Amino acid sequence: MGFVYAAKGISYAFKSQVNFKIEIFIALAAIIISFILKISFHEFLWIILSIAIVLIAELLNTAIEILVDFVSPGYHEKAGRIKDISAGLVLVAAIASACIGAFIFLPKLF
Numbered sequence: 745m746g747f748v749y750a751a752k753g754i755s756y757a758f759k760s761q762v763n764f765k766i767e768i769f770i771a772l773a774a775i776i777i778s779f780i781l782k783i784s785f786h787e788f789l790w791i792i793l794s795i796a797i798v799l800i801a802e803l804l805n806t807a808i809e810i811l812v813d814f815v816s817p818g819y820h821e822k823a824g825r826i827k828d829i830s831a832g833l834v835l836v837a838a839i840a841s842a843c844i845g846a847f848i849f850l851p852k853l854f
């Protein structure tokens with residue numbers, strides 16, 4: 745039944761996080777563009793991996809934010825620091841994914 749709880753967690757992240765919705769939208773767009781541009785199987789694996797790291801980062805960030813708010817509801821410098829670092833991990837994943845997407849898609853477009 746672990747799958748049901750996992751689905752509940754992903755569903756919560758989707759409903760509560762605007763960024764997660766945007767990332768899902770970009771992921772679907774990337775998959776559609778992959779088919780339109782007929783990228784290779786290995787290139788498609790990189791796209792899947794890129795999508796996964798961003799979604800995993802966003803889920804982790806969401807969990808960390810909830811955990812911080814739970815253990816430290818008030819203002820605390822360290823609570824803010826943890827959230828900033830957590831936001832940083834999403835940014836690193838997003839930049840890496842954008843680079844991978846650009847390296848795969850751009851040469852096929854221009």
Ligand SMILES: Nc1ncnc2c1ncn2[C@@H]1O[C@H](COP(=O)(O)OP(=O)(O)OP(=O)(O)O)[C@@H](O)[C@H]1O
Nearest residue numbers: 761809816817818819820821823824825827828831
């Ligand atoms: N309890 C806190 N103590 C100190 N600073 C905080 C605290 N909560 C948030 N902050 C600061 O505000 C920033 C934004 O925090 P917030 O919880 O609103 O996250 P967010 O990035 O806006 O995420 P989301 O929009 O997904 O809820 C944090 O990165 C941190 O710098």
